[in-house]
Amino acid sequence: MFHIFKKAAQTHLVTIGYPHAPAQIPENFRGAPVFDFATWRDARPAAEACPTGAIVKGDSAGRRRVTVDYGLCIYCGQCAEADDSGAVKITRNFELAARERGDLILTAEYPVEPDGSQGELIGVACGRPSGAEMLEPLTQKVQSRIHEVLGRSLAIREVDAGSCNGCEMEIGALNNPVYDLERLGIHFVASPRHADMLLVTGPVTRNMELALLKTYRATPAPKIVVAVGACGISGGIFGMNYATVGGVDTVVPVDVFIPGCPPRPHALLHGILLALGRMEQRAIAGIMSSSKPSL
Amino acid sequence: MTQSSFRIFDQIRDCCGVALERWHQANDVEIRADATLPDVRDMVAGLILNGCRLASIFAEDRTAASDDFLIYYVFDHMQDRRFLVVRTTIPSDMPVFPSVAAEVPAVNWQEREIQDWFGLVADGHPNPRRVALHDNWPDIHPLRKDFPFDTVLPPFEGEQHVYRPTLGEGVFQIPVGPVHAGIIEPGHFNFAVAGEPILYLQLRMFFTHKGIEKRFEQLPVNRAVYLAESISGDSSFSHGTAFCQAIERAAQIEIPVRARRMRTVLLELERIYNHVGDIGAIANDVGFAVANAHASRLRESILAMNEELSGSRLLRGIVCPGGLRHDWNDRQVECCRESLKSSEQEFVDLMQIVDSSDSTRDRLERTGILHPDKARDLGIVGVGGRASGVDRDLRRDHPYAAYDEVSFEVPVYQEGDVLRRMRVRVDEVWQSLRIIKQILTILEPGPNRVSVPVLPADCVALGAVEGWRGEILHWIRTGANGRLERCKIKDPSLNNWPALVEAVQGNIVPDFPVINKSFNLSYSGTDR
Numbered sequence: 150m151f152h153i154f155k156k157a158a159q160t161h162l163v164t165i166g167y168p169h170a171p172a173q174i175p176e177n178f179r180g181a182p183v184f185d186f187a188t189w190r191d192a193r194p195a196a197e198a199c200p201t202g203a204i205v206k207g208d209s210a211g212r213r214r215v216t217v218d219y220g221l222c223i224y225c226g227q228c229a230e231a232d233d234s235g236a237v238k239i240t241r242n243f244e245l246a247a248r249e250r251g252d253l254i255l256t257a258e259y260p261v262e263p264d265g266s267q268g269e270l271i272g273v274a275c276g277r278p279s280g281a282e283m284l285e286p287l288t289q290k291v292q293s294r295i296h297e298v299l300g301r302s303l304a305i306r307e308v309d310a311g312s313c314n315g316c317e318m319e320i321g322a323l324n325n326p327v328y329d330l331e332r333l334g335i336h337f338v339a340s341p342r343h344a345d346m347l348l349v350t351g352p353v354t355r356n357m358e359l360a361l362l363k364t365y366r367a368t369p370a371p372k373i374v375v376a377v378g379a380c381g382i383s384g385g386i387f388g389m390n391y392a393t394v395g396g397v398d399t400v401v402p403v404d405v406f407i408p409g410c411p412p413r414p415h416a417l418l419h420g421i422l423l424a425l426g427r428m429e430q431r432a433i434a435g436i437m438s439s440s441k442p443s444l
Numbered sequence: 445m446t447q448s449s450f451r452i453f454d455q456i457r458d459c460c461g462v463a464l465e466r467w468h469q470a471n472d473v474e475i476r477a478d479a480t481l482p483d484v485r486d487m488v489a490g491l492i493l494n495g496c497r498l499a500s501i502f503a504e505d506r507t508a509a510s511d512d513f514l515i516y517y518v519f520d521h522m523q524d525r526r527f528l529v530v531r532t533t534i535p536s537d538m539p540v541f542p543s544v545a546a547e548v549p550a551v552n553w554q555e556r557e558i559q560d561w562f563g564l565v566a567d568g569h570p571n572p573r574r575v576a577l578h579d580n581w582p583d584i585h586p587l588r589k590d591f592p593f594d595t596v597l598p599p600f601e602g603e604q605h606v607y608r609p610t611l612g613e614g615v616f617q618i619p620v621g622p623v624h625a626g627i628i629e630p631g632h633f634n635f636a637v638a639g640e641p642i643l644y645l646q647l648r649m650f651f652t653h654k655g656i657e658k659r660f661e662q663l664p665v666n667r668a669v670y671l672a673e674s675i676s677g678d679s680s681f682s683h684g685t686a687f688c689q690a691i692e693r694a695a696q697i698e699i700p701v702r703a704r705r706m707r708t709v710l711l712e713l714e715r716i717y718n719h720v721g722d723i724g725a726i727a728n729d730v731g732f733a734v735a736n737a738h739a740s741r742l743r744e745s746i747l748a749m750n751e752e753l754s755g756s757r758l759l760r761g762i763v764c765p766g767g768l769r770h771d772w773n774d775r776q777v778e779c780c781r782e783s784l785k786s787s788e789q790e791f792v793d794l795m796q797i798v799d800s801s802d803s804t805r806d807r808l809e810r811t812g813i814l815h816p817d818k819a820r821d822l823g824i825v826g827v828g829g830r831a832s833g834v835d836r837d838l839r840r841d842h843p844y845a846a847y848d849e850v851s852f853e854v855p856v857y858q859e860g861d862v863l864r865r866m867r868v869r870v871d872e873v874w875q876s877l878r879i880i881k882q883i884l885t886i887l888e889p890g891p892n893r894v895s896v897p898v899l900p901a902d903c904v905a906l907g908a909v910e911g912w913r914g915e916i917l918h919w920i921r922t923g924a925n926g927r928l929e930r931c932k933i934k935d936p937s938l939n940n941w942p943a944l945v946e947a948v949q950g951n952i953v954p955d956f957p958v959i960n961k962s963f964n965l966s967y968s969g970t971d972r
Contacts, residue, residue, distance in 0.1 A: 153797055311630075
């Protein structure tokens with residue numbers, strides 16, 4: 150007992166100030182890559198190096214479309230390493246959570262030069278390419294009600310729908326004295342029947358598809374679903390195959406997407422508070438701004 | 445012991461009772477040989493009689509090249525630094541191989557996995573039911589080459605798994621999962637209980653099966669490293685390193701000394717942060733939340749160090765074939781040294797708190813006992829094995845990275861209870877700190893990577909790493925265009941789940957969480 154009190158007296162406050170104070174992030178943290186589309190002359194090395202296909206280039210009829218998907222990115226930094234022009238840079242930005250899947254996707258269009266490089270930027274657009282299907286998220290009206298009903302105290306049920314357990318480690322860390330989620334009135338519960346929010350990691354496997362759906366149905370309304378990590382958003386490096394169905398939004402409607410592989414605890418905090426309307430969306434497809442770039 | 449005493453396989457070859465053809469040493473870590481199909485049972489029995497351990501069994505579809513399947517048996521021996529990989533050929537028109545699971549229970553699941561994924565029948569298996577594909581799946585064999593990776597299977601309509609019934613007065617079942625109460629991975633536990641004590645536990649795994657071994661066949665080698673890091677998130681660096689070692693051996697290149705030493709530091713940091721987290725979690729599961737709070741605080745400081753050294757809290761994105769992607773500057777090394785010094789003091793304080801509680805010890809001692817003979821028969825590896833008398837550690841028995849440059853001890857206990865599994869972790873944290881300190885004194889400037897050529901098709905190699913959980917094996921065959929033809933992954937969890945079934949018998953249900961935590965197995969690593 151003596152040791153416990155002695156240690157308690159020696160240990161100062163360890164809980165971080167985030168989100169009320171700026172996050173203290175180690176210098177070498179690899180956050181979101183940013184792209185200087187206006188000066189980017191060749192997307193091929195970065196697209197070739199990307200392990201998950203988060204950077205894709207498609208050429209047709211003299212035009213090149215380069216798509217960057219922050220929901221597929223695992224933040225490995227290979228793109229910046231492969232691209233020696235300086236147009237791709239790794240930042241320490243982690244507040245990437247978004248309400249719309251399309252807010253994580255950027256498409257830039259260029260003319261293709263004869264040597265295969267790119268000419269002058271034609272335009273950049275944000276959003277999901279048309280044709281992709283997803284289940285409808287909550288409407289704006291319901292979202293403002295959520296802040297009223299759940300904004301001050303929230304019960305979360307975590308569902309691992311097939312993850313590699315990296316996301317689980319970071320979600321588990323939210324309970325430790327450093328991140329201490331309960332100081333924000335948020336806690337994890339043991340049953341979906343007690344929950345207001347499902348925090349779901351993926352990729353959703355065929356074997357967890359039904360379990361996820363049943364968990365969703367067992368959660369009383371109003372309820373929020375947050376998809377965590379590259380795999381929870383898009384299937385990530387595993388892709389869609391005989392054993393997985395991809396992102397969480399292929400099975401249940403998703404309100405907020407938290408990119409990362411895994412998202413660091415600060416990023417999880419931001420995403421959860423974003424879903425509650427207690428924090429703002431900070432980035433649109435990696436660009437720290439409040440307005441969507443237009444074509 | 446001299447170097448020659450670590451080469452016992454050459455002697456065993458002549459006395460294991462069967463002829464092993466084409467016996468040759470492929471590289472420093474591997475002897476390869478062929479056995480004929482009818483000889484397999486005698487070969488396995490003979491080698492085991494001579495003190496070998498069957499570490500893994502896996503298959504490969506070679507129907508395109510030679511119209512047959514190959515099955516590989518990986519053995520190791522305490523007195524040999526190399527692995528023995530014996531290969532046997534199964535004709536595609538007679539897809540049957542002799543099961544050895546009755547004699548070697550350690551390969552029970554691995555043989556059934558071959559049945560499920562390749563459609564080869566394990567002849568004489570005592571329990572040939574499905575394991576790696578759930579019972580309601582259609583009759584498919586996804587690792588066959590003629591099965592397309594992106595097949596979309598129709599909704600499953602097959603029968604659900606039938607559990608062994610729980611019969612008798614006052615005896616009942618507790619089904620748990622796949623969605624659990626805590627923040628853990630999915631799996632199904634079916635307890636048969638009589639009052640509080642557990643009569644037996646039936647496990648259903650493979651809920652997180654995401655086709656990883658098949659996915660490896662789609663990716664070029666440099667991208668596949670990231671997939672290897674995602675096999676089990678808490679072992680990202682160990683799995684990444686095992687994969688890279690296999691690639692490096694296939695390419696027959698040596699990585700620079702500095703890279704070997706840096707890998708050793710990172711492997712040990714992964715061990716420390718997981719062990720510290722587990723020590724706290726075990727204490728927490730018997731209600732000692734204060735100890736867990738201090739343990740998770742210490743774990744956070746190590747994760748911050750990970751981030752300084754690799755850019756990722758989980759040590760992702762730094763290992764690559766040929767070494768490491770980034771070098772460390774003096775500031776980073778100094779930061780590591782300083783951080784370790786304070787971590788060491790924190791760990792002393794943490795263990796003082798844990799050890800000061802008699803009621804914690806009371807809950808942990810003689811709880812969840814895995815007897816040494818059972819551990820040996822089931823082929824239990826890693827922490828779970830060493831707490832039950834299995835004196836195995838790849839770092840010592842098959843040195844890789846820079847483990848032959850440092851001195852350390854391998855803790856082994858005989859009692860096999862939760863307390864000893866925690867003790868093994870405590871002792872290993874001390875040894876890991878010792879290893880890192882030794883490495884930091886000899887870490888000299890130099891290149892941190894060499895380039896790896898694009899591999900020609902049909903290079904074969906084995907990578908082995910003692911992850912913090914236990915033995916990780918990666919076996920690869922290269923294909924055309926710099927891709928992989930096959931990548932077999934064996935996570936220690938695959939060996940160790942049966943240990944949990946043994947250890948919980950006779951214990952009360954409320955002790956199950958702490959027993960489960962004391963093994964802390966990876967569901968994703970098992971299911972792949």
